[in-house]
Amino acid sequence: MSDLSYVRTEMLPEQAPPATAVGIIGWMRENLFSGWFNSILTIAAVLFIYMVLSIVVPWMVSPTWEATSLANCREILAELGREGHFSGACWGVIRERWIQLLFGFYPPELYWRPILAFVLLFVALAPVLFAEYVPRKLIWFSALFPFLMPWMLWGGTVWNPIAVVAGFAIAYFVYKAVDTAVGSIAAMIAAVVAAIVWWLVLLGPVVAGLSSIIPLGFEVVESRQFGGFMLSITIGIVAIVVSLPLGVVLALGRQSDLMIVKAICVGFIEFIRGVPLITLLFVASTLLNIFLPPGTNFDIILRVIIMATLFSAAYMAEVVRGGLAALPKGQYEGADSLGLNYWQAQRLIIMPQALKISIPGIVSSFIGLFKDTTLVSIIGLLDPLGLSQGIRADANWNGIVWELYGFIALFFFVFCFGMSRYSMYLERKLQTGHR
């Protein structure tokens, strides 16, 4: 019997998709010219980009690096036949003042100290940020760095940071001793009391004594010599490092069942979040001396750091509270059923998860805090914005706008953008959900 039907026995080879649907043409058809409206939008957007670039690029390419004043810049540009508002940037101001924008009025022969502190900052950050790539022992350096940094920047005797760290060691030994003798809660109280007594009462005389016997230390630099980006970074880093633990404690207080503790935490958080940072800085600059015992007069930068820390801690507390609230109730119940006590449950089960959930919020409040350090220029500290007022008032540079503010903005952008990218990386790294 002859075959009536034709039956294909092998598959046809796959054909390449049409040239208009793949590759760069396909991509453009899909993303740029998928309809008449989209096409108009694309063309308008490209024209807009061209317009912006055709102004900005020639402006940036301007041979004024060696200029000594704005008038000098204009002469250089006029010789090239370039006139008008956007004829060219005047980079001379950056060449002349960038050192000042970096360090303020810090003594030039001591620049190595902030630079070294900044480099060590990254060494100290490495074990925290990229734990799997660096030796674990380095974490001890990270723990010591908060005490090392102020000493490197402000100088003074080496016994100051050592004595402060010794307070923690004393607290530890007291805890160990009392713990074996009496009990853990009494030991905790004794340790805290011992540390406070050491810091408030004994520290001063001991440091004075030691430094008279072995005078080791750096030249002291006054706070009013601080300025520029160094000041922003110092305030930012210290406030960030201190505000996270403080915020966690406040968040736990707000979530706790203890009514009075909760009320105090809620009151504090809502008060701080309800007022602008600038009013708190006014408190730092005018009122803090009134609130403290007569005769106390401590450093303005320290006062600002305290206020910035409290401000940031309140926001951090709300972020962490969000993370705590987002955890399923089963996690708390699971911890209870394992027989863990409150602190064990928090440390081993609740906090690791809650903090992971709140990473984006935590980092964005870090970024907010770092940006807010510019507010100190309003109460007269010379951060980059404070310095820029002085530079713009200088007869040589009167009328400079874009170059100066662009430089400062670029600096902040690099830091803040870097932080936000890092938080995305961290989120991906800690991602444990199934997708």
Next chain:
Amino acid sequence: MTTLTDPPKESFRLSMLIYDTRYRSTTFQVLALIAFLILIGWLISNTAQNLAELGKEPSFRFLGEPAGYDINQRLIDYDSQSPHLRAAFVGLLNTLLVAVMGCALATVLGVTIGVLRLSKNWVVAKIMTVYVEMFRNVPVLLWIVLVMAIMIETLPSPSAFRGADPEATLKVFDTVALTNRGVYVPEPLFSRSLGDLHLFGNSALNFNISLDLALLVAVLVAGLFVSGRIKHRADRIQEATGERPTTWYLRLGVVVIPVVIVLIALGFHLGYPELKGFNFAGGTHMRNSLIALWLALSLYTAAFIAEIVRAGIMAISHGQTEAAAALGLRPKRIMNLVVLPQALRVIIPPLISQYLNLTKNSSLAIAVGYMDITGTLMGITLNQTGRELETVMLGMLIYLIISLSISLVMNWYNERVKMVER
């Protein structure tokens, strides 16, 4: 015979305060309260001691004394003989003015940018991403001083508008003057005005309300209310019969026509800025400081609002859109009936907290010399009277009241739209 041993006696021992979980939390709470009260008491006693040493007695009597300084941008009558309280009130109104203007512009910009960032058009989406990253990662104070500096350095001075062949001209059909002393825009005028309503008599907080404006707002609100009733009725008819009556012209009419009638009856016209002598006269003068603050705050906050809008729309799962499409809804109705109602629930709370941030950031006005509550009460009044404790406390209290009222609105909204869960 067995003897029952008595259960151990429940005698109270001091150590139970710490080791017995029944008492422990109370113990800690009492300790915390005592520590807190000691701290507060310590601060108050320090303050009293310091103030006594300085010879200052806390009192708010300075608020009644003449302020002695001028405020150039203001909404109500004020001169240097007015008391400090009135200066603070002018400042508060200025804060609210820039906050309301800023919130409005930031919302418009933010929603537009947020939606465009989700656009399928790659170039547009990228431009919006650049905008958002640029504004989010640079301090708002820098934007404020930058905009201020740009306005002062690049805009023409009023004298450039003079002469037969001026260097600069008015913008927008010859009605808006952009100068380095500020922006002059047309002002609304009424030739058959109803006059003003004077409130609070001769106290420091007296102010006038334009009856024309009040009438317009009343007519507008009434029109919107009637329009709402018409929509409600159309909804009922649609539910009963399945047919929806066409109402858009009715709804538009009841809002627009009464307003137009009132405007004509009051003799509404615009007063244009004109060059007189060395400066512009007529029109509303918005100072550089106001414009710089307004623009910078709006542009900055718009970047955050854009992210909120984007996140809100993306939070609606794709299944919702697909289900709506499966029901046969058209894309526009999917957006209006399915996506937006759910997205708004996600968007509104953080949006309101951005409004709150904008209001608080408006305190940076002091950097460009805009006289808001920080500039008046906590700025010049503080310097002139030396009453730092009272002025800063009062200023913080005012900000706190503003913030808490916005929070109340937000909580009320959250309660209202909360999804009913099992």
